[in-house]
Amino acid sequence: MNLLLLDDDDFVADGRAILRDRRLKHVREIHRAAVGETLRVGRIGGCVGAGRILRLDEGALELEVECADPPPPPLPVTLVFALPRPPTLRKVLEQGTAMGVKRFIAIGAKRVERSYWTSKSLRPEALRESFMLGLEQGKDTVMPSLERCPRFAAFHRERWPELRAAGRPLLADAGPAVIWPSKGAPSGHAGTILVVGPEGGFIEPEVATWRDGGCEVVSLGPRTLRVETAVVALLGRMIGPGALAEAATVHPL
Amino acid sequence: MNLLLLDDDDFVADGRAILRDRRLKHVREIHRAAVGETLRVGRIGGCVGAGRILRLDEGALELEVECADPPPPPLPVTLVFALPRPPTLRKVLEQGTAMGVKRFIAIGAKRVERSYWTSKSLRPEALRESFMLGLEQGKDTVMPSLERCPRFAAFHRERWPELRAAGRPLLADAGPAVIWPSKGAPSGHAGTILVVGPEGGFIEPEVATWRDGGCEVVSLGPRTLRVETAVVALLGRMIGPGALAEAATVHPL
Numbered sequence: 001m002n003l004l005l006l007d008d009d010d011f012v013a014d015g016r017a018i019l020r021d022r023r024l025k026h027v028r029e030i031h032r033a034a035v036g037e038t039l040r041v042g043r044i045g046g047c048v049g050a051g052r053i054l055r056l057d058e059g060a061l062e063l064e065v066e067c068a069d070p071p072p073p074p075l076p077v078t079l080v081f082a083l084p085r086p087p088t089l090r091k092v093l094e095q096g097t098a099m100g101v102k103r104f105i106a107i108g109a110k111r112v113e114r115s116y117w118t119s120k121s122l123r124p125e126a127l128r129e130s131f132m133l134g135l136e137q138g139k140d141t142v143m144p145s146l147e148r149c150p151r152f153a154a155f156h157r158e159r160w161p162e163l164r165a166a167g168r169p170l171l172a173d174a175g176p177a178v179i180w181p182s183k184g185a186p187s188g189h190a191g192t193i194l195v196v197g198p199e200g201g202f203i204e205p206e207v208a209t210w211r212d213g214g215c216e217v218v219s220l221g222p223r224t225l226r227v228e229t230a231v232v233a234l235l236g237r238m239i240g241p242g243a244l245a246e247a248a249t250v251h252p253l
Numbered sequence: 254m255n256l257l258l259l260d261d262d263d264f265v266a267d268g269r270a271i272l273r274d275r276r277l278k279h280v281r282e283i284h285r286a287a288v289g290e291t292l293r294v295g296r297i298g299g300c301v302g303a304g305r306i307l308r309l310d311e312g313a314l315e316l317e318v319e320c321a322d323p324p325p326p327p328l329p330v331t332l333v334f335a336l337p338r339p340p341t342l343r344k345v346l347e348q349g350t351a352m353g354v355k356r357f358i359a360i361g362a363k364r365v366e367r368s369y370w371t372s373k374s375l376r377p378e379a380l381r382e383s384f385m386l387g388l389e390q391g392k393d394t395v396m397p398s399l400e401r402c403p404r405f406a407a408f409h410r411e412r413w414p415e416l417r418a419a420g421r422p423l424l425a426d427a428g429p430a431v432i433w434p435s436k437g438a439p440s441g442h443a444g445t446i447l448v449v450g451p452e453g454g455f456i457e458p459e460v461a462t463w464r465d466g467g468c469e470v471v472s473l474g475p476r477t478l479r480v481e482t483a484v485v486a487l488l489g490r491m492i493g494p495g496a497l498a499e500a501a502t503v504h505p506l
Contacts, residue, residue, distance in 0.1 A: 002477045072475040095482050100474075138476040220492050221353075222325040223391040224255045229348050229485055236486025239473050 001026055003139040004041045004051060005132060006065065017041075017051070019061045027053075027061055042141040043067050071141040075100030076191050077238050078167065082109040082198035083150075084227045086121040090130050091228040097134025097144050099235045105159075108150040109206055111198040117150050156209055164214050167191030171215035172234050173202050192238060196231055254279055256392040257294045257304060258385060259318065270294075270304070272314045280306075280314055295394040296320050324394040328353030329444050330491050331420065335362040335451035336403075337480045339374040343383050344481040350387025350397050352488045358412075361403040362459055364451040370403050409462055417467050420444030424468035425487050426455050445491055449484055 004027070010017040019027075027033050033053055041051035041063065049067030056062075079096055083089065083106040093104060108117075120126055131144055149155035163169075170192060195210060202210070211217065220233055257280070263270040272280075280286050286306055294304035294316065302320030309315075332349055336342065336359040346357060361370075373379055384397055402408035416422075423445060448463060455463070464470065473486055 095479075098476060098478055098482060099486065100476060137479060140476065220489065223351060223353060223393065225351055226348075226390060229351060232482055232485040233352065233489025233492070236473065236489035237492075239486070239490075 001030070001136045002040065003048065003136050003141075004039050005136060005141065006041055006043050006051075006063075008043075011065075015065050016054075017063045017065050019063070020059070024061045028056065039063070040139065041065055041067065042071065042135075042139070044135075044141055044143060046141055047071070048139065048141060072100065072139065074102045074142065075235060075238060076167075076240075077101055077235060078103045078105065078163065078191070078193045079196065079231065079235075080105045080107060080163070080193060081196040081227070081231070082107060082202070083112050083116045083148075084198065085113070085116060086119040088227050089116075089119070089121050090126075092231050093127065093130035093144075093146065094134045094137070095228065095232050096235065097131050097140070098138035099232070099239075100138060100140065101235065102142060102144045104144060104146040105163075106146060106148050107155050108152050109198055110152075110203045111200050114150075117148070122146075122148070152206065152209075156213060160213050163193055167193045169193040169195065169210075169213065169215045171195045171197075171202075171207070171210045171217045172220070172230065173197035173207065173210075173217070194234060194238070196227065196234070199227060254283070254389045255293065256301065256389050256394075257292050258389060258394065259294055259296050259304075259316075261296075264318075268318050269307075270316045270318050272316070273312070277314045281309065292316070293392065294318055294320065295324060295388075295392070297388075297394055297396060299394055300324070301392065301394060325353065325392065327355045327395065328488060328491060329420075329493075330354055330488060331356045331358065331416065331444070331446045332449065332484070332488075333358045333360060333416070333446060334449040334480070334484070335360060335455070336365050336369045336401075337451065338366070338369060339372040341480050342369075342372070342374050343379075345484050346380065346383035346397075346399065347387040347390070348481065348485050349488065350384050350393070351391035352485070352492075353391060353393065354488065355395060355397045357397060357399040358416075359399060359401050360408050361405050362451050363405075363456045364453050367403075370401070375399075375401070405459065405462075409466060413466050416446055420446045422446040422448065422463075422466065422468040424448045424450075424455075424460070424463045424470045425473070425483065426450035426460065426463075426470070447487060447491070449480065449487070452480060 004023060006017050010019055012018050033039060033056065035053050035056055037053050039051045042048040047067035048069050048071055051063035051065045054062040054064055079101050081092065096104065127146055135141060149159060168191065172194060173196065195215060220230065225233065257276060259270050263272055265271050286292060286309065288306050288309055290306050292304045295301035300320035301322050301324055304316035304318045307315040307317055332354050334345065349357060380399055388394060402412060421444065425447060426449065448468060473483065478486065
């Protein structure tokens with residue numbers, strides 16, 4: 001946990017928060033912090049700053065909170081991905097969130113098993129946990145969202161036209177692989193719609209639908225990567241000057 | 254498993270292999286293949302090709318093997334990384350191998366716990382398993398290697414001069430963060446020495462040693478990423494035309 005996330009409910013007064021849940025446990029057992037020390041904190045949806053420990057015992061962690069710095073800028077990428085099996089979903093959401101993705105759209109496809117849509121990992125509390133872990137890792141406060149579109153055809157008919165109009169659509173899935181970047185790197189481009197397929201890839205008619213929908217097909221080469229690895233590698237390529245402008249001061253990677 | 258890896262010991266005659274271990278189990282239970290079907294196979298250290306199933310039952314998988322295609326080109330990156338805790342090590346080795354890294358060098362640092370050096374994950378059979386999983390994922394046959402240098406100072410004195418002379422050294426760890434790419438992307442550069450620090454980063458004197466050793470300090474922005482996420486994101490940025498030249502034919506991502 002690189003950032004202690006605080007909700008409005010945690011505040012008992014202006015600039016004064018009291019925690020009693022897993023965060024108390026974490027600060028006591030993992031951080032092993034002590035009264036008087038300062039923790040990096042953030043208000044969900046708000047600023048980041050410092051929390052000075054006023055009290056820390058079995059019963060509560062009390063903090064004097066001052067948050068004035070903006071969270072890191074989001075990664076300007078909308079991630080549209082074929083719903084993977086639950087453990088992979090959690091990795092994609094957590095790592096994507098840590099890297100700054102704010103909008104995830106899980107879609108159906110021929111190679112997406114229907115049972116995945118009833119997974120516990122898609123329940124609100126499970127999603128919130130994946131997002132919180134990612135935000136805590138990335139020192140961010142802005143909660144992402146996940147939209148669900150189990151029907152491939154309906155997604156393309158009803159949702160895609162608006163989405164593609166908002167950015168540059170890239171399909172990172174099947175071939176014939178176009179060398180990427182084909183012209184200029186998408187890095188720093190304001191608004192990429194990155195589409196990632198299921199294990200085994202989209203089937204041919206699906207790829208044709210993406211192409212007809214205006215997607216440029218990109219590739220990371222001849223190696224087949226796991227979905228979670230491919231997503232992180234692709235997002236890594238999309239970190240641009242926007243994200244880095246904030247990095248002029250010192251931050252560990 | 255995207256590729257069934259075969260060792261010399263598996264061959265009972267020229268172009269004829271018999272398997273009885275976990276690969277038999279995998280092909281029966283996961284692939285659910287049948288006699289007459291063809292599997293993608295590769296010879297460790299050699300070519301990739303096809304294996305036609307001649308026999309498949311509880312006792313053995315017998316294949317008629319023809320391998321004539323080269324494995325995918327390696328990623329021209331030497332990964333020098335502070336030894337992480339064992340689960341992270343396994344992820345770094347497996348994902349790095351899938352992405353084409355052939356040389357890993359684990360080093361000590363102030364924030365590397367000494368107990369990590371005695372971890373089971375560093376035993377030869379555990380390393381081989383991590384590498385095999387990565388090769389099977391990336392459809393590669395060329396086994397990587399891991400070198401160990403527990404002493405930071407000794408590494409810099411005895412090993413670094415030769416290493417840095419062989420490529421472009423980049424330190425992806427602490428700041429002051431230089432915007433990356435500072436001049437041109439390292440993508441496609443023949444021989445990058447990528448140095449990745451421990452959770453929490455290298456301490457200041459260590460960063461100074463890397464700088465004095467000629468490293469350019471690069472950053473992925475203000476977000477703190479887990480070691481395994483940072484490694485994949487960084488490697489993703491280094492996939493260049495060399496890796497992609499082979500991708501002119503169709504391959505799923």
